[in-house]
Amino acid sequence: MTLNRRTFLGTATAASVALSAPMALGQAKPRVVVIGGGSGGGTVARYIAKDSNGAVDVTLIEPSRKYYTCYFSNLYLGGFWEFDALGHDYGNIARLGVNVVHDWAVGVDRDAQTVALASGESISYDRLVVAPGIDFVEGSVPGWDVSQQSLMPHAYKSGTQAQLLKHQIENMREGGTFCMVAPPNPYRCPPGPGERVSMVAHVLSQINPTAKILIVDPKENYSKQALFEEGWERHYPGMVTRIGPDFGGDRVEVRPDAMEVVVDGVVETVDVCNVIPAQKAGKIAELAGLTNDSGWAPVLPSDMRSRMDENVFVLGDASAQGAMPKSGFSANSQAKVVANVIRGELTGSRIFPARYSNTCWSLIATDDGVKVGANYEAGDDQIESVSSFISQTGEDAELRRQTYEESIGWYNGIVADIFG
The missing domain is CATH 3.50.50.60 (FAD/NAD(P)-binding domain)
Structure with a gap:
């Protein structure tokens, strides 16, 4: 339908219709x-x-x-x-x-x-x-807490965090790297990180086509994975790379002041980092x-x-x-x-x-x-x-x-x- x-x-409305019983006078x-x-x-x-x-x-x-x-x-x-x-x-x-x-x-x-x-x-x-x-679970991403959300936004609660993240994406250096640290299960909106990567890729393909997207993910798989990966290959070929737990996606640290992400001991310098904690x-x-x-x-x-x-x-x-x-x-x-x-x-x-x-x-x-x-x-x-x-x-x-x-x-x- x-x-x-x-x-x-x-x-x-049809699912909720019910007749209320009258209350006693004065109750x-x-x-x-x-x-x-x-x-x-x-x-x-x-x-x-x-x-x-x-x-x-x-x-x-x-x-x-x-x-x-x-x-x-x-x-x-x-x-x-x-x-x-x-x-x-x-x-x-x-x-x-x-x-x-x-x-x-x-x-x-x-x-x-x-x-x-x-x-x-x-x-x-x-x-x-x-x-x-x-x-958010405190300490779930070493190096990050809510005091760092201006440098590395989560944008996973309603409000101005989305505006901040959008501003950072649109002002990335040419050919720069957007990194997402994805959350472990369970978390709000299971397809949300995959859709976010898609939308970031859509913007970058228009204003910064040589930019790269790096996903660091502690999960073996994620919601709508086949659909997202098919779409990324079709619309944004070569832009998106995902690191799962087999390659250190569950062993990540961030350094907001230096804009660094450490994946299984390997340091990656990034331009924008979207940290979505546990x-x-x-x-x-x-x-x-x-x-x-x-x-x-x-x-x-x-x-x-x-x-x-x-x-x-x-x-x-x-x-x-x-x-x-x-x-x-x-x-x-x-x-x-x-x-x-x-x-x-x-x-x-x-x-x-x-x-x-x-x-x-x-x-x-x-x-x-x-x-x-x-x-x-x-x-x-x-x-x-x-x-x-x-x-x-x-x-x-x-x-x-x-x-x-x-x-x-x-x-x-x-x-x-x-x-x-």
């Missing part, structure tokens, strides 16, 4: 607090407020007044998308009745069922949704005691409920749930399940069995779009894939163009679904 804004929103509204206003948190806040018809008091805690999506930021790097088009505010969510608080959540008292804010305020809840996205759940999930030794927050597959606390749900990138990739589509899909469950528990409305889905699109070159996706259901212990699909190598140009156009429709649809 071709996905556009209308079909995306129509499918989402205080149940309170839901959502931490994080991205694809997961924004969606769950909006859907609970919209579908409960005011029967639930919803507070969304998000420090940023404008949220910039990580998905499609690679297309911004490649010149296919404007930076301002990545940004979305919370005005429509607030108009639905959500209390939007622009502050940092700095602690959770799960016994008292309160969330502490950086301002010193405290907000109580009956149900808590934690959707903080990712943070990842874990956003800090507040750890502070709330919702993570385990993996750094991620384990949840029940049936409803994304924390395995640590029955009144807390963790969704999106921060969760350890099984087979679903960490993506905006996944977070949005999980959020609708969570919204349905919370609304049902607090208002007596119907709760539907959990069904999840995901698609990840990537652009390799102009009109050369590819995708991968699956449908999922709750297994006994984790979310499991029940069907999947992926673009094939050798597809004709028209199909690839249609896939790219499909991704544009999806983006317009999902941001409307999240932000209204």
